[in-house]
Amino acid sequence: MTAMKLNDEENDILAGKAGPVPKQALLHQIKVGEFFGASDFVLVTQAHIMADTESLGEAGVRWLEGLAATTEGQRRVRIPTITDPRGTDFANAGLLGQTSAMLDLERRTISAFEKLGVAMTNTCINYQTIQAPTRNEHAAFGDTGVVIYSNSVCGARSNFEGGPSALAAGLTGRTPRYGFHLPEQRHGTLRIKVDHTPTSLNGWGALGGVIGRIAGNYWAVPVVEGLEGAPKSDQLKHFGAAMASFGSIALFHLVGLTPEAGRLSDVAAAGLPLHRITKADVEALQRAYHTDDQVDVVVFSAPQLSLYELGDLAGLCDGRRFSVPLLAVTSPQVKPDSDRMGYTARIEAAGGSVLSGMCFYQSYAREISEARGWKRLATNSAKLVNILGGYGYRPMLASMESCVDAAVSGKLVRT
Amino acid sequence: MSARVFKARHAMGPIVRGRALVANDGFSARYDLDRIKGIFSRPAHKLAGQSYVGRILVLDTAKGGVATAWMLHEMKSRGIVPLAIVLNSVNPILAQGAALGDVAMLAGFEEDITAAVSNGAEVEVNPQESLLKVI
Numbered sequence: 001m002t003a004m005k006l007n008d009e010e011n012d013i014l015a016g017k018a019g020p021v022p023k024q025a026l027l028h029q030i031k032v033g034e035f036f037g038a039s040d041f042v043l044v045t046q047a048h049i050m051a052d053t054e055s056l057g058e059a060g061v062r063w064l065e066g067l068a069a070t071t072e073g074q075r076r077v078r079i080p081t082i083t084d085p086r087g088t089d090f091a092n093a094g095l096l097g098q099t100s101a102m103l104d105l106e107r108r109t110i111s112a113f114e115k116l117g118v119a120m121t122n123t124c125i126n127y128q129t130i131q132a133p134t135r136n137e138h139a140a141f142g143d144t145g146v147v148i149y150s151n152s153v154c155g156a157r158s159n160f161e162g163g164p165s166a167l168a169a170g171l172t173g174r175t176p177r178y179g180f181h182l183p184e185q186r187h188g189t190l191r192i193k194v195d196h197t198p199t200s201l202n203g204w205g206a207l208g209g210v211i212g213r214i215a216g217n218y219w220a221v222p223v224v225e226g227l228e229g230a231p232k233s234d235q236l237k238h239f240g241a242a243m244a245s246f247g248s249i250a251l252f253h254l255v256g257l258t259p260e261a262g263r264l265s266d267v268a269a270a271g272l273p274l275h276r277i278t279k280a281d282v283e284a285l286q287r288a289y290h291t292d293d294q295v296d297v298v299v300f301s302a303p304q305l306s307l308y309e310l311g312d313l314a315g316l317c318d319g320r321r322f323s324v325p326l327l328a329v330t331s332p333q334v335k336p337d338s339d340r341m342g343y344t345a346r347i348e349a350a351g352g353s354v355l356s357g358m359c360f361y362q363s364y365a366r367e368i369s370e371a372r373g374w375k376r377l378a379t380n381s382a383k384l385v386n387i388l389g390g391y392g393y394r395p396m397l398a399s400m401e402s403c404v405d406a407a408v409s410g411k412l413v414r415t
Numbered sequence: 416m417s418a419r420v421f422k423a424r425h426a427m428g429p430i431v432r433g434r435a436l437v438a439n440d441g442f443s444a445r446y447d448l449d450r451i452k453g454i455f456s457r458p459a460h461k462l463a464g465q466s467y468v469g470r471i472l473v474l475d476t477a478k479g480g481v482a483t484a485w486m487l488h489e490m491k492s493r494g495i496v497p498l499a500i501v502l503n504s505v506n507p508i509l510a511q512g513a514a515l516g517d518v519a520m521l522a523g524f525e526e527d528i529t530a531a532v533s534n535g536a537e538v539e540v541n542p543q544e545s546l547l548k549v550i
Binding site: 031032056143160162164179216361391 | 425426427441445446447448449457458459460478479480481483484485486488489492505506507508510512515520
C-alpha cells in the first residue's frame with residue numbers, strides 16, 4: 001500500500017498544529033485514501049453530512065460530542081458544511097410515534113454539529129434548495145442521491161462521503177483524490193439503450209432502479225441513450241436516487257443531455273457492453289412491489305419533495321378526504337414556501353401532513369412501523385420501496401395520483 | 416492440507432480469524448440488516464434470517480446508501496457486528512465505516528471470492544498482508 005503524498009499544510013495538520021480535531025479527521029481520510037490508492041488530497045469547496053441518529057446511535061452521538069468538546073478555535077469546519085435530513089421533524093414526532101429518547105439523541109446531535117460550525121440545513125435536495133455545484137467543482141457530498149445528481153447532472157466531482165468522512169472533509173477542507181475525483185474514473189463502463197421515456201416520477205425512479213440493478217456496483221458508470229426530450233430536475237432526482245439506491249451508482253451520463261456526454265464518444269469507448277431496457281422491464285419492477293391491495297400509510301419522501309412536487313400533490317388533494325395517513329416530506333427551505341403558497345393547507349385539509357427537515361427512512365422507520373402499525377406503505381419513490389423492505393414494511397410503488405387515491409380509499413389499484 | 420490464500424487489492428483493519436458467512440449478494444447495513452437482532456432482515460437477501468454477529472461476511476458488492484459509514488461503529492459499540500467484511504467490490508461508504516469502526520475489511524480479488532470460499536469455512540483475514548486465508 002503506497003503512502004499518500006502530503007503537502008506542508010497537511011503535514012502541519014497531521015502534526016497537530018491545527019488542533020486534535022482536524023488531525024483526527026485527516027488521519028481518518030488517510031486511512032480511507034490509502035485503502036483506495038489515492039495519491040494525494042484534492043481541495044473541496046463544500047461538504048454535506050448524512051448523520052441521522054438512527055445511524056449514529058448513542059455511540060456515534062458520543063463520538064460527535066467528543067469532537068465538539070474540543071477547545072473553541074480548534075474544532076470548526078473550514079468550508080461550508082451542511083446536513084442531510086435529520087431523524088425527526090420535532091413538530092410531528094407524535095404523529096410518527098417517536099420516543100423522547102430518539103428526540104433527545106437528535107437534540108444532542110444538533111448541538112454537537114452546531115459547535116463544530118456545521119449549518120443544519122437538513123436537506124437531501126441541496127442541489128435544488130441551497131447551492132448546486134458547478135461542473136468540475138470538487139465536493140464531499142454525503143447522500144447518494146445528492147452525489148449522483150451532482151456528478152451526473154451538474155458535472156461536479158464527489159464520491160459517496162459517509163457522515164464521518166464528509167465531516168472530516170469539512171474540518172480539513174479536502175478529501176482523498178480517488179474515485180470520481182479522477183477524470184479517468186468518469187468514463188462510461190456500460191451502455192444502456194431505452195425504448196421508452198417515462199413521464200411520471202415513479203416511472204423515472206423505476207427506470208433508475210432497473211439501470212442500477214444492471215450496473216450493479218459503485219464503480220460502474222452507465223451511459224444512457226434513447227431518452228426523448230429534456231428531463232426535469234425532479235425527474236432526474238428520482239431517476240438518480242433510485243439508481244444509486246438499487247446499484248450504489250454515483251455517476252451516469254445521458255447522451256446529449258448531461259454535461260460530460262454531449263456525444264456518445266465523449267464518454268463511451270467502443271465495445272462497451274450494451275443493455276436494452278424496455279417499457280416492460282420498467283413496469284415489471286413496479287409490479288414486483290405491488291404485493292397487496294390494502295394500504296396502511298402513504299408516504300412521499302426520499303428524496304424530499306420540491307416545491308413543484310408539493311404543488312402537484314396539493315392539486316390532487318383538493319376536494320378529497322383521506323382514510324389513511326398521508327405524509328409528504330420536504331426540506332426546511334421548501335416548507336415555508338409551501339406554507340406561503342397554500343400547498344400545505346390544501347394537503348392538510350384533505351387529512352394529510354407535510355413534514356420538514358427529515359426523511360422517512362432516516363427517521364427510525366422500523367420503530368415508526370411498530371408504534372403506528374404501518375406495514376403496507378404506498379409511495380411514488382422507487383428509492384423508498386428499495387430501502388423499506390429491510391425495515392419490515394411491504395412497500396408498494398405507484399404514481400402520485402394512485403397513491404393519493406389509495407389514501408382516500410385505503411386500497412391501491414393495480415396498474 | 417495447506418491453506419488456500421487469496422490476495423486483495425484493498426485492505427484495512429486488524430487481523431481476525433473466524434467462520435465465513437458467504438453469499439453471492441450485496442451488503443448494506445441499512446438496507447439488509449436488523450441491527451437490533453443481529454440478523455439479515457431484507458426478505459430478498461440470500462442470507463435473510465441468518466445472524467451476522469461475529470462472522471466473517473464474504474459477499475459480492477457494497478450496496479445502498481451512506482448509513483453504513485456510521486452503522487458499523489454503532490454496531491461495534493454494542494457487540495452486534497460482523498468480525499470482518501470481505502467483498503468482491505467495495506464502495507467508499509463501507510471503507511469509511513470500517514475505518515471509523517475499526518472493522519477488518521478486504522476487497523478486490525482476482526476471482527469471485529463468494530465462489531472461492533465455502534459457507535462456514537474457517538478463514539483468516541489479514542489486512543496487513545492483504546490476504547484472505549481459508550484454513
